[in-house]
Amino acid sequence: MRAAASILNLLLLSLLAGLDPSKTQISPKEGWQVYSSAQDPDGRCICTVVAPEQNLCSRDAKSRQLRQLLEKELKEKMDELLPLIPVLEQYKTDAKLITQFKEEIRNLSTVLTGIQEEIGAYDYDELHQRVLSLETRLRDCMKKLTCGKLMKITGPITVKISGTRFGAWMTDPLASEKNNRVWYMDSYTNNKIVREYKSIADFVSGAESRTYNLPFKWAGTNHVVYNGSLYFNKYQSNIIIKYSFDTGRVLAQRSLEYAGFHNVYPYTWGGFSDIDLMADEIGLWAVYATNQNAGNIVISQLNQDTLEVLKSWSTGYPKRSAGESFMICGTLYVTNSHLTGAKVYYSYSTKTSTYEYTDIPFHNQYFHISMLDYNARDRALYAWNNGHQVLFNVTLFHVIKTEDDT
Numbered sequence: 001m002r003a004a005a006s007i008l009n010l011l012l013l014s015l016l017a018g019l020d021p022s023k024t025q026i027s028p029k030e031g032w033q034v035y036s037s038a039q040d041p042d043g044r045c046i047c048t049v050v051a052p053e054q055n056l057c058s059r060d061a062k063s064r065q066l067r068q069l070l071e072k073e074l075k076e077k078m079d080e081l082l083p084l085i086p087v088l089e090q091y092k093t094d095a096k097l098i099t100q101f102k103e104e105i106r107n108l109s110t111v112l113t114g115i116q117e118e119i120g121a122y123d124y125d126e127l128h129q130r131v132l133s134l135e136t137r138l139r140d141c142m143k144k145l146t147c148g149k150l151m152k153i154t155g156p157i158t159v160k161i162s163g164t165r166f167g168a169w170m171t172d173p174l175a176s177e178k179n180n181r182v183w184y185m186d187s188y189t190n191n192k193i194v195r196e197y198k199s200i201a202d203f204v205s206g207a208e209s210r211t212y213n214l215p216f217k218w219a220g221t222n223h224v225v226y227n228g229s230l231y232f233n234k235y236q237s238n239i240i241i242k243y244s245f246d247t248g249r250v251l252a253q254r255s256l257e258y259a260g261f262h263n264v265y266p267y268t269w270g271g272f273s274d275i276d277l278m279a280d281e282i283g284l285w286a287v288y289a290t291n292q293n294a295g296n297i298v299i300s301q302l303n304q305d306t307l308e309v310l311k312s313w314s315t316g317y318p319k320r321s322a323g324e325s326f327m328i329c330g331t332l333y334v335t336n337s338h339l340t341g342a343k344v345y346y347s348y349s350t351k352t353s354t355y356e357y358t359d360i361p362f363h364n365q366y367f368h369i370s371m372l373d374y375n376a377r378d379r380a381l382y383a384w385n386n387g388h389q390v391l392f393n394v395t396l397f398h399v400i401k402t403e404d405d406t
Ligand SMILES: *[C@@H]1O[C@H](CO)[C@@H](O)[C@H](O)[C@H]1NC(C)=O
Pocket: 037, 038, 039, 040, 154, 155, 156, 157, 380, 391, 392, 393
């Protein structure tokens, strides 16, 4: 296997403006790149950190690879991580996390030096494991920085005008940066044709790349594409289907126990929108209502392979009074209407099992929203706004107050 560095993209939302590009930008060959982009009107930045991904070598040609690993990757990684420190310095309100992150980077540096000195003493696999583990911890650290509380919704940008009043369109939050396929599912009932486009540009111009004929019709507009599979609610049931776009096969199907369906507990606009499937930074979720919870919203985290419920939270918000809902960083945000004047009115944190009333307006430009879903990769809300496919940007705010909050 070649050592060519593929790219891992990590987004990190900065609380402070004014990152100095000359300080933070280094050439791609040097590895990690840190630069700011997408500055919003409040002066918050989104920083993108591009890092070389760990290549997975086979055990053959062990010594060559080991040398390669040591000379290039480990050493480079070390050099590459050091420029992160000035960026992190700017997270003044995140002092604790910065300290931890800096320590993590310095620890990494020490460990790598140690490994280089003791080159003879390490088995290749052990080295590989240690590098992987360090990377994983850094990635987790970065994830904490990227997550936050919804503060503001801006836009929308109208991407396209097409289809009926009700429908869904989406991209895969787990797809690689280059893969920007769009899926399009018009109408909430009596349809099983999914249209695929290679990019947003192809979607806009109407250059379809594939169509999929699902084995079952769907209900509602609350489908999600996650890690290459489509998850949807099978018509007239509370069965969730996981369908693979690669193989064209149903990989799993399971009834969502007690979940109301077929307009028993839809969103305010109806349309069999009883069961809402969504994905965020944490994983795959189903949002629905049950008789047991008196028609109020239940949030369940799902196993993406088996569709089993891993854990559920019962909220006190009536599903039939919700316009739409979406999940960001484990918090569910619920709008109070699908019509003009709709706003994000309620939020429920699965981390603390607590709710809050919120007042986050957004511009319902075409007066009727039948789908609203967060995409963690794009940090955007995808919406179907009365036959218009629109995107909203979100501003998240991240504060670490205490050690317990990490
Ligand atoms: C979101 O923000 C980015 C960066 O400012 C901008 O390029 C993009 O057009 C915005 N999208 C929407 C939907 O407002």
